[in-house]
Amino acid sequence: MIRVLVADDQALVRAGISALLGAEEDIEVVGVASDGIEALALARSTRPDVACLDIRMPGLDGIEVARALxxxxxxxxxxxxxxxxxxxxxxxxxxxxxxxxxxxxxDADPDTIIGAVRQVAAGNGTLDHQLTKRVLREFVERRQLQPVTGARADDLLTAREHDVLLLLAQGLSNEDIATELVVELSTVKSHVARILPKLGVRSRLQAVVWAYQNRVVLPPEA
Known part of the structure; x- marks a missing residue:
């Protein structure tokens, strides 16, 4: 069961997302918050598997809550x-x-939102498909938080981990990566689990951002 916290300052949106997710057999809404302070307190007390956070909320905005969580x-x-x-x-x-x-x-369709919750709970990152290319390109160009050198990946990762990172950056799932590299799914999961702490990141999405920041892969074209 995926335990979810929903936080949004609009009552109708809160109710709609909570009802949408709660109707799924594998998802349980364990907390509903109307502002950032309440969301942070509920998240710390209920320890959900996923916190669905609105960005603009009173008290603390969603970004501040995400940074704390x-x-x-x-x-x-x-x-x-x-x-x-x-x-x-x-x-x-x-x-x-x-x-x-x-x-x-x-305004993403319901199936996309439900699928995103499942993906995040499974340790996978997700970006709205309308934003992905622009976000990755501009994130790299405007927010270069890491030294820009692809050699860093060679210093930090084994050759096979490097291969897995490249495939992650292409948006492949664990199953697709296993097929591409002709290895067991469990092997891919083990590689991903080792890659994240080596790069100092917590999620697959953060690993992809790291790969673009360090020019391990090139930003998408406009």
Whole structure:
């Protein structure tokens, strides 16, 4: 069962997302919050598998809550999926820098939102398909937080881990990577589990961002 916290300052949106997720057999909504302070308190008390956070909330905004729940000082971390009506770059960048595992616009179709929750709970990152190329390209160009050198990957990762990182950056799932490399699924999961701490990141999405920042892969074209 995937335990989910839903936080949004709009009552109708809160109710709609909670009802949507709660109707799924494998998802349980364990908390509903109307502002960032309440969301942070509920997340710490209920320890959900995924926190679905609106970005603009009173008290603490969703980015501040995400930073507290899944940033570098969070232990244990609670994966955050950001849901917003805004697709402004600074919000996307802020969510990624805070350690969020996913970012979706609220007008995404229900199946996409449900699938994103499952992906984040499984340790996979997700970005709205409308934002992915622009976000990755501009994140790299405007927010180069790491020294830009592909050699860093060679220093930190084994050859096979490097191969897995490249495939992650292409958006492949664990199953697809296993097929591509002709290895067992469990082997891919083990590689991913070793890659994340080596890169100093908490999620697959953060690993992909790291790969673009360090020019291990080139940013998508416009």
């Amino acid at each position: 899944c940033g570098p000082d969070a232990d244990p971390a609670v994966p955050a999926l950001m849901l917003t009506t805004f697709d402004l770059d600074d919000y996307v960048f802020g969510a990624l820098e805070a350690g969020a595992s996913g970012f979706l616009l609220k």
